[in-house]
Amino acid sequence: MRVVFFNSNTIRHPAWLVVRMLLPLVKRIIFEAILFIVVAVIFFIAVVRQSITAAILLGAAPILLGAMFMGMGTAIHEMSHAFAGARLVDSDYPLALVVPTFRNPFIRFAPHRLNVPPAQIIVILLMGSLAGLLVSALILLALLTLPDPGNIRWVWGAYGLAIAIPQVVTLVPIGQTDGAKVAKLMREKSVTWLEVGRAARQLFHS
Numbered sequence: 001m002r003v004v005f006f007n008s009n010t011i012r013h014p015a016w017l018v019v020r021m022l023l024p025l026v027k028r029i030i031f032e033a034i035l036f037i038v039v040a041v042i043f044f045i046a047v048v049r050q051s052i053t054a055a056i057l058l059g060a061a062p063i064l065l066g067a068m069f070m071g072m073g074t075a076i077h078e079m080s081h082a083f084a085g086a087r088l089v090d091s092d093y094p095l096a097l098v099v100p101t102f103r104n105p106f107i108r109f110a111p112h113r114l115n116v117p118p119a120q121i122i123v124i125l126l127m128g129s130l131a132g133l134l135v136s137a138l139i140l141l142a143l144l145t146l147p148d149p150g151n152i153r154w155v156w157g158a159y160g161l162a163i164a165i166p167q168v169v170t171l172v173p174i175g176q177t178d179g180a181k182v183a184k185l186m187r188e189k190s191v192t193w194l195e196v197g198r199a200a201r202q203l204f205h206s
Contacts, residue, residue, distance in 0.1 A: 002099040006082060008091040017082075017097075018075045024099045026071035030064065031101075037063050062155075066162050073132050073163035074105060077170070080131035081107045084124040087203050089116055118189040119199040125178045125185075126196075127203075132167035136160050 002024045010017045030037075040059030044050040050058060082094035085107070093113050099105040139160035143153050173183040185191055 001101060004097040004099070006086075006091075006094050006096060011082065011086040011091045011094065018072075018079050021075040021078065021097055021099075021105075022068075022071050025074050025105060026067050028099060028101065028105075029067040029070050029074075033063055033067055066159060069159040069162045070166070073135065073166060076135055076163075077128040077132045077167065078105055078107055080127040081124055084127040084203055085109060088120045088123065088199065089113055117199065118185050118191045119195040120202075122182050122185055122191060122196050123199045123203055125182050126171075129167040129171050129178060132163055136164035136167070139163070 004017070004021060004024075006017070037060045040063060041052075041055045044055035044059045045052065048055075048058075078097055082097070085094045090113075093110050093116075095108045095110050097105060098108055139156065143157055143160070170177045171179040173179040
């Protein structure tokens with residue numbers, strides 16, 4: 001397990017924290033994907049009759065790049081939770097990023113902050129997926145507007161999906177996802193989308 005603690009400086013400069021988070025997240029994703037990497041390399045050697053070097057480039061490299069993009073998406077997702085918490089509550093509200101070995105990373109918030117309005121908590125929960133989807137939309141926009149001389153647009157589209165799909169899944173109100181927590185809060189605390197909208201406007205109010 002790796003824990004990255006926050007402070008007011010890292011919250012003000014979230015891009016640096018994303019970079020710092022990226023390596024442990026990519027390592028974890030690669031560890032989880034190691035079986036797929038081995039199968040892909042064996043497939044290109046045994047079935048496609050490629051050399052070991054070509055098999056690594058064709059089989060392992062795309063999966064490693066996919067791990068990097070998924071790690072980037074996860075880092076953006078979690079940092080967006082932390083950024084929203086710092087903006088709506090205070091810079092000491094997000095305490096740390098916790099990266100377990102065999103589970104998804106999560107943001108740990110200050111336990112003494114028990115009086116946070118439910119609408120603000122909902123905005124904090126939603127910001128992770130919305131930020132990840134925004135990055136995916138920017139990738140899609142780039143794919144549609146930039147030239148594609150190598151005819152590899154579909155590859156970058158796949159990496160965009162590697163970021164987008166987990167963000168959509170976390171919005172599904174099942175199990176312990178962000179979407180399930182939002183649905184539970186709205187039901188138990190009788191929160192309306194109008195209140196959530198007001199809290200979201202506070203997020204971007206200078």
